[in-house]
Amino acid sequence: MSRTRIKICGLRDRETIRSMHGLNVDAIGFVFAQSKRQVSPELASDLIEEVRAWPTASSEGTAPLAVGVFVNADLAELTSVVQTAELDVVQLHGSETPELCAAVKRALDVQVWKVFPIGRSAEEDAAGADARLQPFQSVVDAVLIDTAGGGTGEVFDWNVIRDYEEAAAKLGVPLYVAGGLHLDNVQPLVQLYRPGGVDVSSGVETEGVKDIEKISTFVRRVLEA
Template identity: 55%
Template sequence: MNSARLKICGLMDVETVRQLNGLPIDEIGFVFAKSRRQISPQLAALLIDEVKQLVHPEGNVHRTVGVFVNATLEDLRELLAIAPLDVIQLHGDEPPELCREIKQSLQVQVWKVFSVQDGSGGRPETKAAELLEPYRGVDAVLIDTAGGGTGKTFDWTKVIAYQEAAHRLGVPLYVAGGLQPDNVSELLKIYSPDGVDVSSGVETNGKKDIAKIREFVERVKQG
């Protein structure tokens, strides 16, 4: 079985969360940034309660992740009082100092997301190292196609440099952006990221499709 961690993002309703029962999914994400998948703190609290009822086949605990863009420390404090997330995933221009403050003050894990620009020039290993080094202390790094939520992949050859840079920080690297059942096996086989993050790739007509989720999970765990 593949050891890559698996995150499903953009959950919006109780029924879909319940359908994840028994699947080896490690993280379940909710979007609080402006998006068609954005949910309220109150709905998130309800969904977090549902996640706590899920059974992981390996006995692991499902972690809940909130997706934010340029939220303030106080915004996050107020939200966590309603919806007790395990992880804060930051997609904006959040400086390293804020990431550390969020982690220390709110006692949550902090993941920092970096957009991968295709054809941006320069040595990718140098660029990745320079980008990530100031964020030493975060709990994970996630790379996504520039723009986020585009449903498009980026140049996966850049995964290597970001993975090396993340490992120098002592944290895992997750890859997002255009992943779906048909391409995730290739990503894992060739580049072996520590984790993958999927949202639109397991949807049909804008809604999570449990058949696609199951297929994606199977492909990830098979590698």
């Protein structure tokens, strides 16, 4: 991988996505779980049309991936949303089992990204990275670590990142880092750890609304790092 990939999450309107056209963004996230950023499958389908219209290529030579964010949804719900919104990726934030991940990949022909919550200090992350990730061998396409609770805008103890990078490498998948990332801390993160990807939502918002200036600056700082 030539650089850390960039995912911007929690998009809710076409104008913002259109204003992002041409940026080196690799994935755009749409939240289907209960949240202030939640969108309906029908709205997501409309927004994803704008993603597919990306006028310049990302690092992979294609439009950004359309990622759906879910918490403990069953296969029937996931199937319904994927069919309506035509997602590329299902990102699972809850207590989903390896068996469910395998069923999703088998039934829906999408990538599956599994999120693992991290305590706000290394001591809170009692289970080792290998023990948590190993059961998901061959059933996920990426691993994402985020501050416990998700969407809090708070940073976890980055000392655990190396262990999760190594554990993800054993699975042969990239590690994405989320949790309280913003314009002032994403460069140190990328310079220190060079994760497979970074995932940001509230860190590129102003008063709860996506801010294109912040998004552009965030992308530039990742690329510079």
